[in-house]
Amino acid sequence: MPAFYSVQVRTHTGSVREINEDAISTVLDWRETLGLEDKDQRTRGHLFAISDGMGGHAAGEIASNLVIDTLFQSYYASESVSVRDALAQAIADANQAVCEQAEANPTYAGMGATLVAAVLLEDELVIGNVGDSRAYLFRDGEVSQITHDHSWVAEQVKAGVFTEEKASHHPYRNVITRSLGPDRDSTPDFFHLQAKPGDVLLLCTDGLSNLLTDEELAQFLKAYPSDQAADVLLEQVLERGAPDNVTFALIDILGETGRKRRRAWPWLLIIFALIFVSLFFLSDNFGPNSQLRPTPSAATVGDAQKTVPASPHPASATPPPTPTLPPAPVQPLRMAEIVLPPADAVGVDSASLDSRFSTTAASSNRSRGLPQRERYVYYLRGGVETSRADSDAWTISVLHGDPGGRKVRYTLIAHGPWIDKETRPRVGDEIAIIAWPTPEDQIQGEIILDPLMIMDS
Template structure:
């Protein structure tokens, strides 16, 4: 597998509250995107803490012995409680939280866990599939049939999140487990990208752009359309060797 990842504060925000990492192991790699929220620098702290702790848990794990699905669910829950405890311990951090979308990728399988409205997509030349369901107000309205996907893109409350890591104890992440099913690339990203670039455009750009240039191409596209939010993404290409950057 080959991968790229990138984060940009956008054109408006003074601080990048997103965080991203990809950590390859011999048998698998872990990719994580977190989009922090909260006053002052609390969102920045929540997202960075989430990335750091998941990276530590992944690096210290015996990958040979792991049930990846159980590991991902329990690790996200553990990090959620850690962020929650930190938010409760300091008044300047109260109310902070973060989205998280994390993927364990092997040559054959994908295990994806998420909380919030950061997304995961599987992409091939022929099609794309959004794996995650947004834990957001407009996401619920779309699922209930009260709002179309097209109208959701423009809804004034599209950034209202109903579930975020670190905002309450013992949150359960959504977990998705599949083989690659004919897909070639996995995209995980914050809403700073998906609020500016449609699913169809993401598919077209990701299929038509070399992996080396893909991160910057997508960041530039979101910034050209306003760049009001931080923009963060990681892309894993299943067809290349693990560890190439």
């Protein structure tokens, strides 16, 4: 089966680093440079790769780019009929190139890089990795990690010394045991999978995987098509402080039948829509008892009437698929304010804290303000500190801890009959809330969010 796919690539320096030492590339970047034709990709496949450099003094940036350049040139020059053998030789050549660069320039003596690379040939996926850059597979609503980290904490987890939770917060979690470069173990691991239409392959550096759990990745990939999911994932990492460079690729496997369906469905929908509209006007508006009626500005929900907020996403020719998350409540969730500790108490520049707010007010022990409306998705996880129920509203404070150790208090107001005393979280409960802002105007200093999911942690 021919390999039809779409790919989304994102890379960002992050909020702390001054240089982006990550490198990323896909076969689409190399077709012209290497003179690749369709027949070359039918026999060799489609290569995607990410490298995370290290070494300081710009050595990391040079190492990661050298790895990517050598990998693509070597792989597509190989005469081997085996994808795995060709990829293994390309990884070995990339390692040799880094070693020679380090030997030629003493300034780069400590340079090195991780690598995760994937080849899609028809419906076969071959993945190789060295270090802690990862490959994930999103299939049937679930995310699974394909690669195994070559790191000290991963070895402790495998030996049963650490739990996954302890490893994710351990101060040595960035100590890797394999990488490309001089005086390092550069042995790659390889993995083989059969790709199916609907699969999404995620390749990423630890700048993403250190800040988002498998559960969170699955939630966002279920809720959005790949192009929007890529923006949301990057936004989430930046919102959580982004202490490292963050780079990732989403490869959406369409398959032969998947591409045909994507072309046919929009036309079918348009045809059915035109038929429906025509029948509606013929039978209702132009019937013997027809009357001209104004367009309704509100929708009736039960016995109450509420204005339906507009979609927060820009209109497009092909609308995104409906998220496969639980249905949103009938009333919006309102975020009244964010409260942060003072910048000097946590060693964070005040400008980075104020960037969360559209308006701020500082005092000796806290900063507070309204969330910026342009934030794409809000994700909160933490303990309920206060919980108060009125006749038509539920007000809580959630203390959310980010990866940098800061505690952010969110005051939330939820309106609607769906908040009942049996299911309402209580003080001390751990909850997670995923929501997006609606485009409506602020009401009495609050920002309105449409909840996508509220769940026990």
